[in-house]
Amino acid sequence: MPAESDCTAMLDSETKAVETPEDHADELRLWLRLLTCTTLIEGEVRGRLRHRFDVTLPRFDLMAQLDKAPDGMTLSDVSKRMMVSNGNVTGLVERLVESGHLDRRTSETDRRVQVIRLTKLGRAEFRRMAAEHETWIADLFADLSPKxxxxxxxxxxxxxxxxxxxAARRRP
Amino acid sequence: MPAESDCTAMLDSETKAVETPEDHADELRLWLRLLTCTTLIEGEVRGRLRHRFDVTLPRFDLMAQLDKAPDGMTLSDVSKRMMVSNGNVTGLVERLVESGHLDRRTSETDRRVQVIRLTKLGRAEFRRMAAEHETWIADLFADLSPKxxxxxxxxxxxxxxxxxxxAARRRP
DNA sequence: GGAAAACATTTTAGGCTTAAAACAATTCGG
DNA sequence: CCGAATTGTTTTAAGCCTAAAATGTTTTCC
Incomplete structure (x- = not known):
């Protein structure tokens, strides 16, 4: 590795920390602002779902995934799409099957796999909620121009x- | 109120739904993308905090609030800043006092109020974690230009x- | 002064979430 | 074909989180 005068791009994070304790305050502020926006909107949506439909946000999110997959999805698929742990989905599905919104069956070709689908009731209820949900989101973002x-x-x-x-850099 | 030809701006959501079922798909996609970004980064930070320092994200967040307030904060303040429920803070604080990171005392002037502060240990540990945390955030946003x-x-x-x-429109 | 409202916190009940370990079924490589 | 790795799901233990009700304290305002 040749000597460098402008070396920023080449140094790993340890070297950076020692030689030039750089200022990343802007990125930090950006991250906090991103988090604030998400928390704010998520809380608002959660509350409206509860008041209007007496449903939790995770239940709604899971149904939203299934609504896009008429042939059903495996639990793993759902878990990846929702970016939550496998165990989390197990419990969520349990409760939604219990309440009659989901149908779950073991795959015929691979007995490890559970395929879940919306029931007629589940689909109907989801569609009703989704329509209103969309107007809430539009309203929450109302002050943003199309641009x-x-x-x-x-x-x-x-x-x-x-x-x-x-993320991939640390977990190759 | 005069008659309107271009009436979009004047209609409430019910009228809209009936007369012009507008398309808010863009806002919906934006919201999902915002949520994806936050979930992705949050998960990454959570995992790194756990692996490097064996600390949870909520604990880190709470300590971050207190680090900015040398004179301490009340539980309500913390709850508002972190945008979480009061009861949530109670439990979080309990565990952090237990582990020696926080000091909690009842206000002398108002016995309803609990004031919490970082202990010496808590502050030292937080600073150590925060320094590294900042580099993670910088790395996660590395491909974004200053602009x-x-x-x-x-x-x-x-x-x-x-x-x-x-949110204020619905909860005046 | 005292009832009523407001406030700060805790408790309660239930659900969500994770990481890690355990279990079950399939696929891969020799 | 068979053991080993891989894959899909569930279980476990612990903690996080919320909304609503309960508790204790202070302020307000007649």
Missing amino acids: DVRELMRLLAKTKASAQKS | DVRELMRLLAKTKASAQKS
Whole structure:
């Protein structure tokens, strides 16, 4: 490795920390703001779902995944899509089967796999909730212009890619 | 109120739903992307905190609030800042007092109020974790240019304001 | 002064969430 | 074909989280 005058790009994080304790305050503030927005909106949606439909947000999210998959999904699929642990899905599904919103059966070709689907009731209820949910989201983002929305989409796509890359660096 | 030809801005959500079932798919996609980014980063940070320091994210967050308040905070303050329920803070504080990171005392002037502070140990441990935490965040956002960061900050500020306004509309 | 409202916190009941270990079924490589 | 790795799910133990009710304290305002 040749000598470097401008070396920022080449140093690993340890070296950085020793030689140039860089300031990452902007990124930190950005992260906190991102978290604040999400927490704020999530809390609002959670409360409205509870008051209007007496349903929890995780239940709604799970039904949303299934609504997009008419042929059903495996628990693993759901777990990956929702970005939650496997065990979490097990319990969530249990309660939704219990309440008649989901149908669960063991795959015929692979007896490890559980396939879940929305029941007729589950689909009907979800559609009803989803329609209203969409208006809440629109209202929560109402002050953003279409251009703002596009720009945020673009920047968040970049953020997602950056974070995934960073995560992959540590867990190759 | 005069007659309107372009009436979008004037209709309430019920009228909208009946007359012009508008498409809010873009806002919905934006919300899902925002949520994905946050979940991704949050999960990454949670895992690193656990592996490197054997600490949970909520504990770290609570200590971060207290680090900014040398004179301590009341439980209500903490609860508002962290945007979590009061009861949640009670339990969190209990465990952190138990492990020697926090000091809690009843206010002398108002016996309803509990004031909590970081202990010496708590502060030292937090500072050590925070330094490393900052590099993780920087790395997670590494592919964003300074301009991207500024632009995201701006758009998220607008998003936060919009969401707060929407929340206030329903809960005046 | 004293009842009523407001406030800060805790408790309660239930659900969500995770990481890790355990279990079960399938696939892979020799 | 058979043992070993892999995959899909559940279980376990612990902690997080919420909404609502309960408790104790202070303020308000007649």
